[in-house]
Amino acid sequence: MVDFSLSDTERDIRDWVRNFVQRELVPLEPEVLRRERAGERGLTKDEQRELQDKAKQAGFWGVQTPEEYGGMGLSAVMTALIEVELGRTFVPFRFGGYADNILYYANDDQKERYLLPTIEGTRKSCFAITEPGAGSDAKNLRTTAVKDGDEWVINGEKTFITGGIDADFVMVFAVTDREKGANGGVTCFLADRDAGWKSEPIDIMGPWERQPAALVFENVRVPERNVLGEVGHGFKLAMQWIGRGRYLLPAHALGACERLVEMGMEYAKTRETFGKPIAERQAIQWMIADSAVEIEALRWLVLQAAWQVDQGMDSRHAQSVAKLFGATRANEIVDRVLQMHGGMGYTKELPVERWYRDLRLLRIFEGTDEIQRRTVARNLLKGHASIGGVLG
Ligand SMILES: Cc1cc2nc3c(=O)[nH]c(=O)nc-3n(C[C@H](O)[C@H](O)[C@H](O)COP(=O)(O)OP(=O)(O)OC[C@H]3O[C@@H](n4cnc5c(N)ncnc54)[C@H](O)[C@@H]3O)c2cc1C
16 A cells, blocks of 8 residues: 555654744845845854754754764655755755765774764865766766875866865765776775865855865875775765765755745735736736646655665666756746746845746756756666656
C-alpha cells in the first residue's frame, strides 16, 4: 500500500522549522533586503552563528550529519521537508553542523583537520571542479597536479566557485593522469588557502551569498597527505558531491514558490482595476491555479526522489527529473507572481524581483536544464529508467 502521510515525528520536526522560520527569519527580511541592496551580506557571520546556536539549543544541528558526529542524521525525506520550509524566506540561513558529504572519505588525520572543524563551523570549505573550459563538460578538466617528492604541485584555474571568496580550504579536482582522464586520472586535493591559491570575486545578478569566485593555482604545493580518498578517484568523488542531494535544490525553490504564490494571492485580493480586485479576473486566477498545480506536482517529485535516496535505490534519474521540473517551474511561477504585481513586481520595494534573480540560477548550476534533459533522455533510451518512474 502507498502511504503518503507524515509520521507524528516528521510533522513535529517540520512544524518546528516552520515556526522557526516564521518567528526568527521572516522578521529579518526587510533588513536583509536593505543590506543586500547596499551591496552587503544579508546576514553577518555573527548573526548567522547566533541563529544557528538558537536552533542548536532546540536540537537542530547537523540536519543530515551522522549522529556519531553530533548531527541529527535525518532521512532524505525529512531533510527535503526542512528545506522547503527554509525556502519560504530569502533570509540566507542554514542550520549549523554541516559538512560536505565527500569529506567523510577523509582519513583520521584529515578528519581532524578538515571534517570536524567544518562541522563545528570554524573552517569553511569550497568545492572546485568547474573551469573556464569545463562546466557541463566537466570531464574536460585542464588543471593539473604533478607529483614532486611527497608533494603535489597544482596549476590551473577554476571558476564560479561558491564560497571561494572566504573559504579556508578548497576541495580541488585536478588531472593527475591525462591518459586516464575522468576514468582514474582525476584526483581531489584538500588545499588550504595559505598553500597559496588566489581567489577573485565574480559579480553576478544574484544576491551576496551566491557570489562565486575564480580561483587561480600557480605552483600551489599540497602534501601527499592532503589527497582526499585515493589518487585517481577524484571524478567519482566530484559526482558524488554534486549528487549529494540534487532534490534539495528544487525543495528550497518549492518553499519560495509557495510563499510567492501566497504573496501574489494577497496582492490580487486587494489590488483593484476597473472597479474589481484583479483576483476576480480569470487571467489572474489561471496564474494562481497553474502555479498551485505545479507546486503540488513538484512536491511529489521532490519527495519521491528523496524517498528513493532513503531506500538506498539509485535515485539519480528521479533527482534529475525533480531538479529539471523544479528549475523550470520555479522560474515560471516567480515570473507569473511578478506579473500579477504589475509595476510593483518590478520594483525593489518588494522582494519578488530578488527571488526572480535568485531562482534563475537554479536552471544553471549543479547541472543545467539541458544537461538534466540529456540525463533523463539517455536513461530512458538506454533502459536505465522507465517512463512513469517507480510507480509507473
Ligand atoms: C552562481 C554559480 C555558482 C556556482 N558554484 C559552483 C561551485 O561551487 N563549484 C563548481 O565547481 N562549479 C560551480 N558553478 C558552475 C556551474 O556548475 C556551471 O556554470 C554549470 O555546470 C554550467 O557550465 P558552464 O557555465 O560552463 O556552461 P556551459 O557548459 O558552457 O553551457 C553553456 C550552455 O550550453 C548548454 N549545453 C552544454 N552542453 C550541452 C549539451 N551537450 N547539449 C545541450 N546543451 C548543452 C548548457 O546547458 C548551457 O545552456 C557555479 C555556477 C554559478 C553561476
